[in-house]
Amino acid sequence: MIARIRKNEELLEGYFIVDIEAEGIGLRKAGRPAVPGQFYMLKAGPSTDPLLRRPLSLHRKLSDDSVRFLYRRAGRGTALLSRLIPGDEIDVLGPLGNGFPMPAGIKHALIVGGGIGIAPLMALADYISDERKDISAAAFIGGRSREYVLGADEFSRKGIETFTATEDGSLGKKGFITHILDEYIHEHKHKGTGGWAIYSCGPHPMLISVAAMAKKYGIKNYTSMESNMACGIGACMGCVIGVLDREHGSSVYKKVCDDGPVFDADDIVW
């Protein structure tokens, strides 16, 4: 679908938000809204170099006809995107993927993000604070330094208790956000962690240590995974990761685009 750029702004060196608009872009086929954790495949320009679409997570659903992405200029595809200006067209496919599950019984969401990993988690925070008054949330946001802790203010504004950590100590605790998460759980666990779930997205090592911690405390952990994608819709089998097949007790390859991008961290073959 052809969408139009409404706004494309550099938040800090190399990090951008882009708002795009097209009829029904915030809706799934069935007409229901796109779900936090879903993503879109974008193509900026008709050139065959770069050839493939680029996946970006829904950052905020602005309306049924307008969505926002938060993205880092990583390589050529995102660099091309960053040069588009309001009024330019962009070719978009989506929303795609499963989104963050929110099974019945969840009462407290621990949102854990590192760097650009905050992108889909903001959509989750929006959803919880707008539509799920029954769920409380706490956010744990890490980054290299102050500037790279994205979205923390916004989380606080939503009334979500927000903890930050930076590698250089320029904001929040010095060190990894996972330490703070650990402290938090440790501190609260006597009240019981039933109905808790951790939602994580960020650098691979962070996801691994969050998953380990979730396991240690027996808390569910849903994590958004990345993988190189060609089609984004489940047809090419190119984006698989190893996932435990509970039925057979063996590991199988599952598609990040279609079976994910959100997986039960416990099932992932890290």
Place this chain on the structure above:
Amino acid sequence: MIARIRKNEELLEGYFIVDIEAEGIGLRKAGRPAVPGQFYMLKAGPSTDPLLRRPLSLHRKLSDDSVRFLYRRAGRGTALLSRLIPGDEIDVLGPLGNGFPMPAGIKHALIVGGGIGIAPLMALADYISDERKDISAAAFIGGRSREYVLGADEFSRKGIETFTATEDGSLGKKGFITHILDEYIHEHKHKGTGGWAIYSCGPHPMLISVAAMAKKYGIKNYTSMESNMACGIGACMGCVIGVLDREHGSSVYKKVCDDGPVFDADDIVW
């Protein structure tokens, strides 16, 4: 050399002028000005698709540091160029090629252009009217219809007697500009055509019939040729056309980029 776009405007559907600026872009290596008939190789953007630079003729030298091109959006390369906006960068090589020769003894220049072929001829007209008061000129400009007769007003403004023809008769004579040229020469030839030279650029069939006419009347004809180019500087041997080697009386392949783009029409193996 990296130049900056100053202006990039659509004159009529699919036809643009672009002004670009960079130190010394209007000068040759030796510091002397670029010559009418020379061209530049442009690359809009770092993508490898399109891969190669695109040749465009010097349309007007605005200053030592600024030149103008007139171009038609033909395919992907020129389409990319047409989307650049003031401030954008563009990678430019040039000026390249030989330019229109103006050997001693030339007194009257017949400038014959069809469609976008007017691009380098404007530079020639500028040169003649600005720096060669000793040479008179007449211009013959053809096009599909009124809109496609580019530059005629500008030629007139320079005090150059300007004839036009359109295929549909919407401006000037109906038919081909070569007919008017024929009439003109026929009418004036009793006064003698010594010191006359025809400068032509345009569609291939037009160039052929101009060359035939020049031959018929015994008038020199310098024509600017086109060919697919890779390097533009004489290294790849890709852009050759067949040209008569007067020394050996046989035809040889000469490089449009380096030996041309302007050739003595009499030598060309059409």
Place this chain on the structure above:
Amino acid sequence: MVKIKPSLSVKLGPLTLKNPVVTASGTFGYGEEYSKYFDLSLLGGITTKGLSLKPMQGNPPPRLCETPSGMLNAIGLQNVGVDDFIKRKLPFLAGFDTKVIANIFGNTVEEYEAVTARLDRAKGVHAIEVNISCPNVKKGGMAFGTDLEATYDVIRAVRNATSLPVIAKLSPNVTDIVPFADRAAHAGADALSLINTLLGMAIDIKNRKPRIANITGGLSGPAIRPVAVRIVWQVYRAVGLPIIGMGGIMNAEDAIEFMLAGATAVAAGTASFVNPLAPVEIIAGIERYMIENGIDHAHHLIGQVQA
């Protein structure tokens, strides 16, 4: 000039397609994914992901990476296996008014034969495409497609195991493809699919590792189009079999280029990843070109390059 609606139907040997556009194996899943984007009945045909006797896990990730105007993949032929395909995927495909081409492969001639036999008995399969050109599996695959006698043996075995049209999908990774096309013809193939991917490799200079876990992979996309067009042209002139041309076809212009070179039908592969509507847009574009050029039958495009 009266503009009549041209006939897009083409005959791929015994197999008649309503239009010349099929999907390339491995790039269209089993059709379900793309059925959300358009009516599969619009297609000339659907080629399935490669099917083997037993389900296959495929290669470890990362399985793909982008290259200039192309991509490398080493999926390793992950698939549900022929039985599961017949049980769970084929009924869905059979619901559309299009030709289903089952792409198959095996590690041995016997496996090719066995897969064919099962598909032959299944309802809703219209042709068998025999992949002897996959660069991404250790045994079988390209090992067959780069050996003249193995090519003959596999195609012959498949031919004997089915009455369905047999399409041989050949490897471009050979010095001269014509003898292979020739052997496939002699073994009884009804048509040829040209080309499979070129064998390629890419290295990440940051971590100094191959970009895909399998080290080498198959190069597809526009980058390989000139090679594919050349091969189609060579084979068209030398061998009598109809050709399904593929390799970097992104739009109708590209598809027409292949038909002019000698392809009777064309397949969109990597194009579907970039644009899920590519196959239907290609059909529409071919029709438009035919109208604009007064060509009333798609067959009149085939091999019409003035070379």
Place this chain on the structure above:
Amino acid sequence: MVKIKPSLSVKLGPLTLKNPVVTASGTFGYGEEYSKYFDLSLLGGITTKGLSLKPMQGNPPPRLCETPSGMLNAIGLQNVGVDDFIKRKLPFLAGFDTKVIANIFGNTVEEYEAVTARLDRAKGVHAIEVNISCPNVKKGGMAFGTDLEATYDVIRAVRNATSLPVIAKLSPNVTDIVPFADRAAHAGADALSLINTLLGMAIDIKNRKPRIANITGGLSGPAIRPVAVRIVWQVYRAVGLPIIGMGGIMNAEDAIEFMLAGATAVAAGTASFVNPLAPVEIIAGIERYMIENGIDHAHHLIGQVQA
């Protein structure tokens, strides 16, 4: 970490280059054109346009066209001939502090031999690169490079005709390049150039003619890089000769990719058309990468892919 200036010098068998970057034959003329853009003494080496015994006219135009991330060319080896080269072009090249690699070809083994003999006597030639892989000439060229015995015979003849280092430039248009590399080694080649262009074709659907007059041409540029990297890697692991890697190298990252795959030196070809400064920018980029990664000798990059 102390950042010392790394050594970029590499040994291509008996030929020492001050840095690993040379120009690819046919893409750098005889050096004059590019000498206006930078000091040729900066280069590791300059490979000349292919030289034949007699001057050659080359193919009729159009000779080139663009393709996705690549280009097709069928120059047809237009060149001034070896004698004129020695008389008129070599003295200019000899004025630079760089290695001059004369690229040669012939229609017969005897012609290869004769060209070599003349270059052997000329002052200022540092190595002979034997092109047995040009897809754009009827006789000779690729016909040698796709036949194992012809490969041996040509390289052997050249080897016997000169004491200069001999570099065999092989054709990628073969099923398996390793035996060819092997034969070249046995025939006495000191190094290998990999790869020449892939055979391709493109058709203009408007006039239904091939886009280049020669119908088929050689595909170069980034499009073929994954194929070239794969071939360099295959040959590096199997054959003991040093390799000049080429095929779509546009910048230092690409060059490093080839070195990690196993190339001792790299050549910029099509890149020079797009950016005349490409070779020198590649040299600077390799040096930067070495500094950033604490690599003190260019030799330590060669074949270091973790595969």
